Amino acid sequence: MNKSTGAGHPTRPFRAQGSETIRRASRMLAWALFGLVFFGLNIVLAELARRAGWVTHVFTATLIWAILAYLTAFLLLHRSLHLPALEGNSLVGLATTLPFVALLFAFAAFHLEYSRGALLLAYFTTLIWIWFGYQRYVRNYVPVFGYTDATALRQLEQMLAMPGAAPAGPTRLRAISSLAEAVHCDGLMLDRNATADPERTRALAQFKLSHVRMYSVERVGEMLTGRVALAHIDENFFDDHAAHYFYRFSKRLIDIAAVLSLAPMALPLGLVVALTIRIETPGPALFRQERIGLYGKPFTMLKFRSMGFDASAPAQFAARQDPRVTRVGRVIRKYRLDEIPQLWNVLMGHMSLIGPRPEQAPMVEEFERTIPYYPYRHLLRPGLSGWAQVQQGYVGTHEETVTKLSYDLYYVKHCSLALDLLIAVKTLRTLLTGYGAR
Template structure:
């Protein structure tokens, strides 16, 4: 993993992205040269058409990022990679059409563009087939030693066994006789030299996965391991880096206090975020109003009751506010105003409601809340006061999610399906805390782009 603007990016995904960009540039150039040769046009030099080449490569790469073309599944399934690639190319054609319409000087010949698209698809599919074989094996995975053999260490073993992980467990050390959750763990007493043990296993990292750390850490041995260049990492930091979430089962108050993140010097980032919210919400409202109007008419035609409804939510610093949504349930969905968790295949949802929830049209009126400053485009989803009171009692650190402005989309919405229970709320909080801890404009841009993937491949919409 490499930390890019506070966000952890897998080395394999970054490498794939760089190779993609080179191949897209090559496809654009080759498409031009093929067509120029066909008509006897002097090819000239690459520097003369560099803007056109970049105008081809950059939108296609953004489209690949938006549809999830750099997910771990891209290395595991050629069918998955090819499907996402075809959708990205289709989106890229739309992007390029808009770019060429507004900036005619950047336009390609349509025949050259056709050749470039064909070449790009062939080259990128072939690259993923090759990269999947090279990077998908154990040879390029980081080797990790677990200091501990209890339930926490067993959780890392389970994580290492999941498809697409970029590390493997090279050994586990049982620090006492009570740690028996990891089969094959070596007792600490059987390791005379911890430093040599780590080097013999060719490990690049030692993860402290002890159930109880008090008076259990061999600090002198760990210091010698660290001075050999091997990284020593706490369990919470390791899981944050590997999973993109804050693991509530292992995190402590002291770790949250002393670890990097939750930067207070966010003035410029906050100003940029607010300026972005205002400008984009004004533009989107122009295009969203006709969609909202048509949907409202369809809702009224299908079922009795108003097309819109207001609902009280908890926002920044626990301040309540009202959001406006298009109604997707029957008018009598909540008797006497009592809040009820949504269910899978909830019978209260209308036919129109099921569709607008899947494509997120019911959220469009919230653009007004963004313009008013009560919400942002990116942030934790705001919850209802009744649920917040219960969740703050039952889930540790739940109140910390209200230290950032709520959003229409967020890191949790990208990484976890629709949640409708306390257990779901706990898992989503882990992603919300990661966002609050590692916020940056880069992470916001990544979330906004990949929200398109959630719309195209909806999971768990209720």
């Protein structure tokens, strides 16, 4: 995050009306349309190659079908532009791969002839084109936010400096004192609690009439960090959450289908894990613990036991190099194999594949007393993996729990299929690398 002043800054072209997210979407839309020209050129060349006898008509037909996957990839990326630009590589790979996998399944389901060479050519062309456009117009673009008072700047700095948080996206912050300086910013950052006076009101009205986009400090923080500011939760939080009704219904269907699909692999792997636990230490392989779920209702969560058996142990944070963890436990915790039994919790509706991680009942009672807005994380089903887990990993202190809540509430506010898929990809990275394990 860089700070600068508007004095002596050279005049730049007037920026388009709308938010920075809208501008990024406009750039990517233009890039997508421009890419169709190259797709059309490839189809023409393929048709010429067919007439020359180098390829069959199936090659050309596959390229034409691939246009649907190409456009769908840009649509998926468009729906995820509200996410921090630092997630760009994961978003691009995900948005490109899913439509082409769906197209491959469609070919198989309807017994349509297709060319593997043409499909691979279209896939890698789309991947490179989207990646280059995203890097140029979204990820490498550093937004400029202006501010009129130092209070807004201090609030943002406090939000960016939360303990245990992932690095924020790059931005430049500029103190402004006139309309001429404001119109060259991507937005004006405002302190929503600032005292309203006639002079300030007139100035803001002038900015608004000149198409200067105005954001609260909290909204700027969300765009840069993927976290919700806990100092103030406004009515928009509940409006955004209420808009996700159909998404929650469809997500439940996806959870059930995913668990049934994973069962043939999870059952034998779970049996191997259970056997190794019983061989190393006495006691049951399964660990049952009361956790708090949807709407604050308790449920019994299942896990493979990764510590020595002690039924009387109190609830506490997992520490780094925790001496209670067994040798087998360290391996299964590192690669999240201890959470295989929670697929049963997902099937029963206690949990979801993606959502805020469920906490132990005694800890929830303490956090609800000491952390404002903590109960709001229970507006969604808890998950095997979540936005906080892939961004922050395990937490070990009260301060890190506050940061974790800011990630959880961001997910509650912005939950969507695009965000779930991004979390799933980053979870796979965790399973392969053991990131964040304790």
